[in-house]
Amino acid sequence: MSGDVPFQAGAATASPGMPQAVRAGARWRVAARTALPFLVVGGLWEFVARLGIFPPRLFPRLEEVAAAFIRLSAAGILPHHAVETVARLLGGFALAAVVGVAVGIAMGRSRRAEDVFLPLVSIGAPIPGLAYAPLFMLWFGLGNLPAILLVGFVSAFPIILNSWTGVKTVKEIWVRAAQAMGAEDRQLFRRVILPGALPYILTGLRIGLSQAWRILVAVEMLTAVPWGLGWLIFGAREFLNTDVMLAGIAVIGAIGLALEKLVFQRLEEFTVVRWGMLTS
Amino acid sequence: MSAPGQRMRSFRRAAVTLTVAALLYEAFARSGLFAQALAPTLPTVGRTLATMLLDGTMPRHAAATLYRVLLGFGLAAAVGLPLGILMGRFRPVEHFFLPLISVLMPIPSLAWVPVFILWFGLGNTATVLIVFYAATFPMTFNTWTGVRAVNPLWLRAAGAMGAEGRALFWKVILPGASPLIITGLRQAFVRAWIAVVGGEMIAASAWGLGWVIFDAKEFLNTDVILASLAVIGIIGFAFERLVFGAAERGTVQRWGMVRTAKG
Numbered sequence: 001m002s003g004d005v006p007f008q009a010g011a012a013t014a015s016p017g018m019p020q021a022v023r024a025g026a027r028w029r030v031a032a033r034t035a036l037p038f039l040v041v042g043g044l045w046e047f048v049a050r051l052g053i054f055p056p057r058l059f060p061r062l063e064e065v066a067a068a069f070i071r072l073s074a075a076g077i078l079p080h081h082a083v084e085t086v087a088r089l090l091g092g093f094a095l096a097a098v099v100g101v102a103v104g105i106a107m108g109r110s111r112r113a114e115d116v117f118l119p120l121v122s123i124g125a126p127i128p129g130l131a132y133a134p135l136f137m138l139w140f141g142l143g144n145l146p147a148i149l150l151v152g153f154v155s156a157f158p159i160i161l162n163s164w165t166g167v168k169t170v171k172e173i174w175v176r177a178a179q180a181m182g183a184e185d186r187q188l189f190r191r192v193i194l195p196g197a198l199p200y201i202l203t204g205l206r207i208g209l210s211q212a213w214r215i216l217v218a219v220e221m222l223t224a225v226p227w228g229l230g231w232l233i234f235g236a237r238e239f240l241n242t243d244v245m246l247a248g249i250a251v252i253g254a255i256g257l258a259l260e261k262l263v264f265q266r267l268e269e270f271t272v273v274r275w276g277m278l279t280s
Numbered sequence: 281m282s283a284p285g286q287r288m289r290s291f292r293r294a295a296v297t298l299t300v301a302a303l304l305y306e307a308f309a310r311s312g313l314f315a316q317a318l319a320p321t322l323p324t325v326g327r328t329l330a331t332m333l334l335d336g337t338m339p340r341h342a343a344a345t346l347y348r349v350l351l352g353f354g355l356a357a358a359v360g361l362p363l364g365i366l367m368g369r370f371r372p373v374e375h376f377f378l379p380l381i382s383v384l385m386p387i388p389s390l391a392w393v394p395v396f397i398l399w400f401g402l403g404n405t406a407t408v409l410i411v412f413y414a415a416t417f418p419m420t421f422n423t424w425t426g427v428r429a430v431n432p433l434w435l436r437a438a439g440a441m442g443a444e445g446r447a448l449f450w451k452v453i454l455p456g457a458s459p460l461i462i463t464g465l466r467q468a469f470v471r472a473w474i475a476v477v478g479g480e481m482i483a484a485s486a487w488g489l490g491w492v493i494f495d496a497k498e499f500l501n502t503d504v505i506l507a508s509l510a511v512i513g514i515i516g517f518a519f520e521r522l523v524f525g526a527a528e529r530g531t532v533q534r535w536g537m538v539r540t541a542k543g
Contacts, residue, residue: 034379041380058398115293120301126520127513128474130390130481131490134497135505138318214471218390218478222494230391234482237394245395249387256386 060243068243069250077232082251084227085216088144092151093212097205099152100159104204107160108167108197109189121160129154130215133222147223151216155208162204166197206264213259217252229255320503329507337492342511344487348404349476352411356468360416361461364423368457374424381417389414389471390478397483407479407488414475415468422464426457458531466524473516 042062048054049061056064072078106113133150140146170193178192220230229248236244302322309319320328332338367374389410396406430453438452480490489512496504 033375037376037380038383040376054399111290112293115290116297119294119297123298123513126517127509128477128516130474130478131493131509131512133481134493135502135509138497138500138502138505139314214388215390215474215478217388218393218482221390221393221482233391233394237398240398242395242398245398249391249395252391253383253387256388257383260386 057240058242060246064243065246065250068241069247072244072247078247078251081227081229081232081248082255084225085220085229086255088148088220088225088228089151089209089212089216092148092216093155093209095148095152096154096156096159096208096212100156100204100208101163101201103156104160104163104201105167105193105197107164109193114164117160118164121157125157125161129211130218133219137223142224144225147216147219147225147228150219150223151212154215155212158207158211159201159204162207163197163201166200166204167193169200170196202267202270206267209259209263213256317500318502320506325503325506325510328501328503329510332504332507338507338511341487341489341492341508342515344485345476345480345489346515348407348480348488349411349472352408352476353415353469353472355408355412356415356419356472357465359412360419360464360468361423364420364461364464365427365453365457367420367424368427369453377420378424381420385417385421389475390482393479393482402483403485406483407476407485410479410483411472411475415472418467418471419461419464422460422467423457426460426464427453429460430456455531462524462528462531465527466520469519469524470516473519477512 046062049056049059053059060068069078103113103117107117108114129150132153133146136146136150136153140149174192174196175188178188183191217230217233220228221234225231229252233245233248233252236242236248305319306322308314309316309321329338363373363377367377392413393406393410396409400406400409434452434456435448438448443451476488477490477493480488481494484491484494489508493505493508493512496502496508
């Protein structure tokens with residue numbers, strides 16, 4: 001699910017054994033190679049935009065998008081939207097993490113909890129989270145509350161399912177060994193079950209966060225929050241401000257990329273390295 | 281681990297849970313804490329669902345949604361799978377497309393909805409393209425990974441036994457990459473399914489399950505919302521279990537690529 005390191009092939013070319021000059025040259029080549037597709041696509045875009053087949057309001061030139069980006073950033077509008085979006089994402093996700101991990105672990109530990117929650121979770125999980133949006137809007141009104149609750153609700157499912165699987169797959173023999181050595185319930189949980197299930201729980205958190213991210217923008221469009229990147233894009237449509245929309249999408253892409261590189265890949269490396277196992 | 285007796289008990293408990301949940305909801309709906317329009321009783325929802333199924337509106341909404349999701353998914357497969365294979369086999373293709381993909385993939389497909397509405401108007405085209413956008417990347421990405429992850433030993437063994445170009449591709453690379461290709465298709469469908477519902481809500485046209493949910497909100501027809509949610513859940517579940525489960529059993533498991541015990 002998470003992105004592989006995209007420029008990995010380049011990193012391998014510039015191995016540390018090479019002399020300085022060669023390494024610098026290789027790095028330069030990698031940079032050029034990475035820039036090439038963007039230049040080609042950017043050039044094509046610019047070409048089509050200048051041809052004037054489409055009205056310039058709908059298909060702005062790249063300078064206009066960049067100008068909109070700079071203007072909105074300098075005015076502090078774009079950062080404000082971005083901060084609100086990220087805050088909403090983290091709020092919903094934190095809710096889901098706390099509830100999801102607790103429910104998932106309870107399901108893994110107690111057969112009764114499993115029997116109670118599993119049917120509910122298996123009914124709720126296959127419905128795309130966004131489909132609940134109108135229901136949440138009817139029940140909780142417009143604005144922040146339904147948006148955060150919905151994001152939390154959606155990302156809770158993978159967290160619950162993975163925590164549950166993680167606890168269930170803790171090796172029976174570890175549990176029995178710990179018990180034979182006299183571990184009490186509390187110790188057993190903290191020292192054996194939790195570390196054993198952690199790779200799965202982290203995977204669940206990662207999937208939950210990426211699902212939350214994928215629907216958050218649309219949720220913002222629907223629930224009419226006062227600030228937020230989704231709302232920015234959606235509102236700009238009314239005035240045919242395609243340049244603003246594309247600038248907003250660029251910020252969304254940057255946040256998504258940052259989540260991918262800084263959060264998901266770190267989490268994966270952390271678990272894989274620390275426990276020597278590859279999850280997912 | 282699940283002896284018949286235990287499975288029976290789990291089944292009974294599941295039934296009890298669902299009944300209790302339904303009764304709680306029913307009590308809540310009848311208590312009058314929430315307006316009837318916002319929390320309809322379960323018989324009302326059931327009646328609405330039955331009416332909509334019988335008078336043909338619900339099948340028509342479902343057909344519109346399925347048409348969009350399958351068209352977008354098919355287009356994505358037509359582009360994503362060959363692209364992934366080419367990226368896995370040819371370095372220059374990989375160098376060109378990988379940076380683009382890693383930049384475009386983290387953008388949620390639904391962020392494009394307003395732009396696509398402006399470019400293509402409301403209706404089918406915008407929704408199908410959003411599904412296409414959502415589904416292409418997981419397919420390409422997983423196919424690429426799958427082709428690259430084919431055991432080099434198999435390639436050399438097949439080469440030593442005289443397999444060339446075409447035979448190598450059809451007999452070794454494609455089956456070898458298939459577990460990840462199927463994973464990619466699966467992920468792509470999940471995302472396509474989310475995208476189609478969201479796309480229909482925003483890029484509204486006259487038919488579609490996403491549209492009907494969103495439209496019902498305007499008129500406080502919560503029973504219609506809940507009935508459509510049930511249909512959406514059933515279709516999504518059916519695809520996940522029946523279509524992709526069957527695809528996996530028919531190919532990967534038959535070839536012994538993954539342990540059958542996993543499912």
